[in-house]
Amino acid sequence: MTNPLQPRPKQDGRHTPNLWPVWIVAPGALLLVGAAAFGLYHGAELLLSSESTGKKPVGVQDVIKTTVTVLTLIGAVLAALYAYRKQLLDEGTSHRADSTQLTERYTKAAEQLGHEQPAVRLAGVYAMARLADDWPEQRQVCVDVLCAYLRMPYETDTTAPAFRHGEREVRLTIIRTIRDHLQDPTTTNTWCGRNLDFTGATFDGGDFTRSNFSGGRVSFSGSTFSGGVAYFSDSTFSGGQVSFSGSTFSGAQAFFHGSTFSGGQVSFSGSTFSGGVAYFSDSTFSGGQVSLSSATFSGGEVDFTGSTGFVHF
Structure with a gap:
């Protein structure tokens, strides 16, 4: 039985102060x-x-x-x-x-991301990103939604029945949006240090240039880079865990040129490089662990020209 002389118990989702009756x-x-x-x-x-x-x-x-x-x-x-x-x-x-309004914005943005028309999905991308900036308490949730979109099945063959016109632009916009929020870890709306889960995603391009992967866990495990160019140039990998384990670079070019790998763990273990090229030229490897153990090179190439530091094969 509730004691009437005690203040009201605080309930989840309530913002009303815990006052006496x-x-x-x-x-x-x-x-x-x-x-x-x-x-x-x-x-x-x-x-x-x-x-x-x-x-x-x-x-x-x-x-x-x-x-x-x-x-x-x-x-x-x-x-x-x-x-x-x-x-x-x-x-x-x-x-x-405020909470009600933010929840309504989240629901609307999620509905837009699932719309059939690519223009509406693009609007949903921008709406979800803006919501993440305005809602620090649920910022990780908004980021998770955008990452989950990239993990969804994606058909790159324009002749396949499952191919969707405009889908590539939507996905590239998500990547650019994430990149823009990884440029400066000192800004109030930064996504640096957040978990980014791209596990099993398909990339036929994308620009992560000058991204700061510091803290948090970033997973590209099992991802496929097929065709196109993926840019990670001049990026910083520090103090976190970044995994490309089991990824496939097939006919794609991945640029890590001029990147810095320091104080974190970056793994390409078990990755397959077939017909593609991964450029690590002029990169710096210091104070961290970068692993290419059990990687398979079949008609592919990894370029470490001008790089300094140690990579474990």
Whole structure:
């Protein structure tokens, strides 16, 4: 059984301050003010009478004036407390309204991403990215939705029945959007340090140039880079885990030119390079672990020209 003398329990999703019930607070405040008035009246009378011994007796009006003054101060304090409580309630209402609005924006953006028309899906990409910027508490969720879109089945053959016109532009826009949020880890709307899950995704191009993969977990495991050019040039891989394990570079070019691998773990273990080229030229490998163990090179090429540091094969 709930104890009525305890504050209301906090519920998930509620922004209302954890306050006492009004039917308890109001009578309690009245009793408190009444007791204070009674005590102040008699206390002031006794105090003034004791100080006026041998002097002119203290009049009742003086006692009443003193009592009224003190009660006025108490009333001012109570009014301030009431105003503060009202402000808390208003803030709770505002937070709930914001939460409702953000949830509605999320629902609409998700619906747009699932639309049949590519133009509407593009609008959904921008809407979800903007929502991620405006909603720090759920930013990871918004990023997860965009990454999940890239993990969905993707047909690159224009003659295949499952091919969708405009889909490539939607996917490239998602990649550019993610890249733009990985440029500067010091900005308030950065996605650096967030988990990015591209496991099993298909890439026929994409530009991650100058991205900062610092902190968090980034997974390209099992991804397929088929045709097109994937740019990771001048990127920084530091302090996190980035996995290309089991990925396939088939007829694609992947540029890691000028990138820095420091203080993190980057794995290409078990990857297959067939008919494609991965350029690591002029890259720096320091203080981290970069692994190409068990990688298969079949008609493909990996270029480390001008690179410094150690790579484990």
